[in-house]
Amino acid sequence: MTILPSETVGDAYTDSTAWELLADLSDLGDRMPGHEGEAAGASLVADAFEDAGLDEVSTTEFPIPGWWRGDASLTVDRGDRTASFGGSHELVELPGTPSGEVTGRIVDMGYGLPEDFEDVDLSGRIAMASSLTPDDYGRWVHRSEKYDYAAESGAEGFLFYNHIEGSLPPTGDVGHTNGPGPIPAVGLSKELGSRLARHCEAVEGDRGVEATLSVEARNEPATSANVEAVVGPDTDEEVLYTAHVDAHDVGVGANDNGFGSALVVGVGRALASIEDDLETRVRLVVFGAEETGLYGSYYWSHTHDLDRVKCVLNVDGAGYSRDLEIYPHGASGLGAAFEEVSDEFDVPIAVEDGLRPHSDHWPFAQRGVAAAQGRSTAEDSGRGWGHTHGDTLDKLDIRDLRELTVLCAAGVAKLAEADREVDGRDPASVKAETVAEGHDVGMKATDTWPWGEDRPWPWADELQ
Template structure:
């Protein structure tokens, strides 16, 4: 707490911390904004609203598969919860998506070493014939090896990609490992295969497979496809070392071309700059194996908790703060795309966007993506967050999955980077449950979001500013 108390001194002395820039004066915070930001941080570190939001969502609704009745129930629940929190505006913006759901799934080694394997179908998997399909397994170290294989070696067989995923703080290991999830079925089909198995895209050693979608368009994949838990992938590899292995794979699915979804929106209305939007978001849907606590109930609790702290201040912020609980992120970023379509004409009024969708680990780095003339503003915000243990990142933030479309349209974004070393132990598994959230780490997230959101809303700074537009430039 002593370290956090230093924030007030950092705020009022920020001109020094942003360096010797000729424009550092324009990045100073007023004493009033500095004091209010400090108070928001202090309050966030003992806040209960955000954490209660996650607990209630994951307890009273549970899993929220995109397009399902459970996701629809979550939208109703969220609307009621946000109204009870007295946000100025609450609404749902509806859209439709393709719908996929598993009905059953199993895999069993047949023959003299007969035994069950723990699997889960991948999103977009096709169904097997009634009773399943039985075929010989062909193992590959990577997706690249599968693509390079002789077609004759896979005809009528099941491809098995046994590529491992490794832990990283920023989640970079996921980007490498997830390629096999999206590519295996098509590559196997191209070689004449009848199905695809992959080692789960995850980092924990338990018999808990990770699901996830094969396509960002929500389309059915080329073949039946499933993920093996890590130990079962190891078991299958050991069996293959002893000779040929045949597996019966049985997957049932439901699919529809159109199902309802929607984005849930709440606002803290601004004052003199109320037509300008500071957007903070998360996604409300989840996969169906766990209760969607870290992915992404936590993100929703973080942004709701931060916005509620600002809403409870004595006066309105200058700009409107818009909280967006995106629908159907997991199966194709449909909520983000729907929001961009609906609000395409007023994206110029979106002055800043951020998304929490990487669990609830402590935020360790803060990246921006501002115009070059606005970098002193980023430096100011980063200096404010330093006493919370947040390091200064660069100016190449992506923002997050659902707001990526906003960033590409020119909306300035920030990425408060969470520590993701344990995230993929739980991500997309039955173990994604509320007990995996550390309350202290969660509240640090709320403090970070409350601080930068309030500064963005109250200062009126232009985060798109180019070098030529910098105040005091020639």
């Protein structure tokens, strides 16, 4: 049983290298996939890998559909007066939106659940939906799912409003495989969304209030990159510890997912100090272009031999606290390693059931590889400031980063034990569970269902 030596733990609790990387990533500002800031972030991670003494540091580029934001505005005509909104605290474009100007009545679709759109004709309308999914619904309904339901129902524009007070308008991708989605789309603050919902309720007769949505955006091919390094012996199997370096351009992406990238470097430094004790090679990978479609992890998983991957631990959404959660997606042995870590350090680590198919572990998990997501939570955190202008360094704590570095390094070291069995799953059972949890509804609606006969995994044609 591998236990981190006290010297490694002490160094991790006093080292500031990973935090300094996080600050540098945050200071880049725009790390949108395909933008200069994302490339600069990848370079910073590569340098940090080198400084940590890791081996085989490399950067691999791959193509993606790129997107650049322009101006956006929403003008609402209530008949007796007109109000215009265009400030960044009010609305932001959703990446993957096309350019366009549309005029029509706003129709509030509430939560934007599949049943909310059944038998609804939104022709000539602008659909509006909340970012909230009710706790008792059984699964999370993704933003892009609500967007595609709106477009399929005939809507000519889409408004996605935050359900969290004071957290500014949310961004997030709505693009399709080969480029932009079908209709202009923006995210709205909770305050503006509530105001428009009130206006819609006040309208008698025909549904909604008249508005004009104007969006300017540039969609064209771009390039992203994965950065990786290894530590430990040259073995047939490898344990992958991963995160993503890209972030939405409306903020600085401190938590999502600069924190995860910093964790990968911190864990790499810790494992380098016990390299001679590792029994299986550990590969540290920081993916690009997660936010616009998991392009980096799909590219990696389909350009490498997955038979060599013993297991994957992907960290995304870990900056909320030091309370670590592990979602092993039913892979036996993965959660057990972290239960041992919990006992050894006498700190709580939650091992949770269920699938989380919206981050870089998913391209591995759907193909049967033992793959987990690591994250942390705080009370009522939800997405919090993620995907908004407010995702900044000042909301994070170096103590959380240090503790999670220790816990993740300890868990990865255990997963690297030669005699520790970590079994993957039959992809058919993953597919069945995906259906049982209702995720297939959203994936099919957004054309990301990976088990179709014509396309065995999303974006195959684009990445081959």
